[in-house]
Amino acid sequence: xxxxxxxxxxxxxFKGAPVELKCNYSYSGSPELxxxxxxxxxxxxxxxxxxxxxxxKGFTADLNKGETSFHxxxxxxxxxxxxxxxxxxxxxGTYKYIFGTGTRLKVLA
Amino acid sequence: xxxxxQTPKFQVLKTGQSxxxxxxxxxxxxSMYWYRQDPGMGLRLIYYSASEGTTDKGEVPNGYNVSxxxxxxxxxxxxxxxxxxxxxxxxxxxxxxxxxxxGPGTRLTVL
Numbered sequence: 001x002x003x004x005x006x007x008x009x010x011x012x013x014f015k016g017a018p019v020e021l022k023c024n025y026s027y028s029g030s031p032e033l034x035x036x037x038x039x040x041x042x043x044x045x046x047x048x049x050x051x052x053x054x055x056x057k058g059f060t061a062d063l064n065k066g067e068t069s070f071h072x073x074x075x076x077x078x079x080x081x082x083x084x085x086x087x088x089x090x091x092x093g094t095y096k097y098i099f100g101t102g103t104r105l106k107v108l109a
Numbered sequence: 110x111x112x113x114x115q116t117p118k119f120q121v122l123k124t125g126q127s128x129x130x131x132x133x134x135x136x137x138x139x140s141m142y143w144y145r146q147d148p149g150m151g152l153r154l155i156y157y158s159a160s161e162g163t164t165d166k167g168e169v170p171n172g173y174n175v176s177x178x179x180x181x182x183x184x185x186x187x188x189x190x191x192x193x194x195x196x197x198x199x200x201x202x203x204x205x206x207x208x209x210x211x212g213p214g215t216r217l218t219v220l
Contacts, residue, residue: 003127004151006151009149095142096154097142097208099153102151
């Protein structure tokens with residue numbers, strides 16, 4: 001079954017500490033993986049896509065096909081990173097996206 | 110360039126009432142989507158439209174209908190609202206299959 005698992009509902013870290021938001025997936029095809037972020041009272045935004053291998057706002061994510069993971073990392077958390085983060089996958093060439101249940105990140109001063 | 114817009118922002122319905130949620134995008138995207146967001150369940154796809162004139166069911170289509178009126182507009186209709194449809198509804202659009210633009214959401218409460 002196609003599934004995206006985000007095991008942590010809430011992750012609290014102190015400002016300046018490293019952050020890792022976990023995402024595991026199960027999919028038999030060739031998925032494309034994404035991270036989306038939703039700041040308080042704002043709409044959902046695309047943060048990262050694995051195919052571009054980019055770093056946005058200091059965040060990176062590496063697709064590990066062996067472990068079927070796509071964890072989101074940032075070396076030094078900032079208070080403005082506090083938000084809801086969703087991992088999602090789509091099968092290349094289709095339009096159906098599957099979202100995880102989300103992880104709320106709280107960065108404490 | 111407004112991106113993706115949704116109306117209304119808030120709505121309260123009684124069980125059995127009907128309503129239509131409107132979505133429009135001005136980016137000339139081919140694909141449009143409707144999601145619902147519930148606590149602890151993330152976003153679940155209700156319906157999507159890969160291109161003008163086509164619509165397909167997503168993960169949770171029961172109780173909903175959609176219309177892709179033209180390339181810009183994609184509406185979601187609840188024919189007979191139920192309390193289980195209390196949720197936040199998001200419309201999104203994309204080009205090339207990478208979903209990037211979301212609307213601000215509609216918060217719907219069904220009593």
